[in-house]
Amino acid sequence: MRGAETNAETNAGAPGADSVRRLLSDDGRRLLAQLPPYDPDRVLSVTDRLRADGHAPDLVAAALTQSALRAKATAKFGAAAAGMFFTADGLEQATRPQIAAGHAQRFVDAEVDTVFDLGCGIGSDAEAFAAAGLRVHAVDLDPATAAIAAANAPSAVVEVADATTVSIPSDAAVWLDPARRTRGVADVTGRTRRTFRLDELLPSWEFVTALGASGRAVGTKLSPSFPLSALPPEASAQWVSYGGEVLECAVWFGPLADAHRVSARLVDASSASNDVVVHTDSVAPSADSxxxxxxxxxxxxxxxxxxxxxxxxxxxxxxxxxxxxxxxxxxxxxxxxxxxxxxxxxxxxxxxxxxxxxxxxxxxxxxxxxxxxxxxxxxxxxxxxxxxxxxxxxxxxxxxxxxxxxxxxxxxxx
Ligand SMILES: C[S@@+](CC[C@H](N)C(=O)[O-])C[C@H]1O[C@@H](n2cnc3c(N)ncnc32)[C@H](O)[C@@H]1O
CATH class of the missing domain: 3.30.2130 (VC0802-like)
Structure with missing residues (x-):
């Protein structure tokens, strides 16, 4: 993993990069592998036992937090969660693997070779891109999050940097899943507050649309509340649901854009090839009485x-x-x-x-x-x-x- 060792602007409530690095070390991984299945009622007794066995208290605390996150992540990542690493914010913001596979397929269909994932989070999209055979250069501002992305997407190049300063080869595609969180503003649970405002995205909406306007293959994941009036003329928007819940609006630019300006995608739990895509040029007739x-x-x-x-x-x-x-x-x-x-x-x-x-x-x-x-x-x-x-x-x-x-x-x- 490349990049800065520290970052002044870390997510509220997120683990520090040092704690994450220790967890990702051989010692940390060994300790995690020893933990019993997560049971909130047994945290104290497990903590006491591990400390008595000579494990450092901060590592034990970090491992138990990770174990709790893995248990929670099973709802999104299934059995794979047991071998992944998370932060609380990173887990919430991560793309479901079935949806990430659909993002990756679009890059593959456009014959893209390399994707720059600018704001990669814990690396769910990055890993889906890599699994689809794409070369991945993943970037995150937060060192702890980037270290986790490197663990979750081991074949990606991961860099700690401000995405807006990264130089991107002219033939590379770009994926952006901007943080919909207000940095430094914690909610009552200590996590960063969610925002649905386009002008609060990080990296910014202006940065995304400027990249898209360049004609490059660019895709971005936005909130389902994305207003159609904000869709640039050269882009297409696709609202994506999983299990009946609309989870995102993906906006695609350049060779990734659809011929239809708007569409819906119903993601199938078993295979992206079973997804149902809906678009139309018609206008729905309404009932009169x-x-x-x-x-x-x-x-x-x-x-x-x-x-x-x-x-x-x-x-x-x-x-x-x-x-x-x-x-x-x-x-x-x-x-x-x-x-x-x-x-x-x-x-x-x-x-x-x-x-x-x-x-x-x-x-x-x-x-x-x-x-x-x-x-x-x-x-x-x-x-x-x-x-x-x-x-x-x-x-x-x-x-x-x-x-x-x-x-x-x-x-x-x-
Ligand atoms: C929504 S998350 C990405 C989730 C990811 N797609 C996944 O599936 O795991 C957005 C990430 O963007 C990062 N970020 C925000 N602003 C950034 C910037 N200017 N440069 C790099 N990363 C940034 C945040 O630290 C956060 O981890």
């Missing part, structure tokens, strides 16, 4: 809604969107769509709590699951006023339709 609600209701994946490509769903099922931009489409056609859930519509009524209460009472419905889209009300008050009695369950969608509020009673049909 409650009478347009038909036998089926389709709920577009949230990445599709964020990307504003619900028209791909209305086209696929020959339906109408209940309310523009909310992603619910109704039709009489029962079709399997890889980017939407399907429900059978059991009842549709104007949103009137008294009428709904009678409807539910008559059917002895004692429990409801409520989905809300485009409407606001207090859940607790709503449930209390329904005065539910009975043992059956109903799924309700409360939403807007042509300026009125409606309730649909739904039955999952997928």
């Amino acid at each position: 409650i009478d347009d609600v038909d036998t089926y209701l389709y709920e577009a994946d949230r990445a599709v809604v964020r990307a504003g490509v619900t028209a791909a769903l209305t086209d696929a099922v020959g339906g109408v969107e209940l309310s523009p931009g909310l992603g619910h489409v109704s039709t009489d056609q029962r079709i399997d769509v890889g980017f939407a859930r399907r429900f059978r519509v059991l009842e549709t009524m104007p949103f009137n709590q008294k009428a709904l209460r009678s409807w539910l009472r008559l059917r002895r419905i004692g429990r409801v699951t409520v989905k809300k889209r485009g409407v606001t009300f207090d859940d607790a008050t709503f449930r209390r006023d329904l005065k539910l009695k009975g043992s059956d369950h109903a799924l309700l969608l409360v939403t807007r339709l042509a300026e009125t509020q409606v309730v649909l009673v739904l039955d999952p049909d997928d």
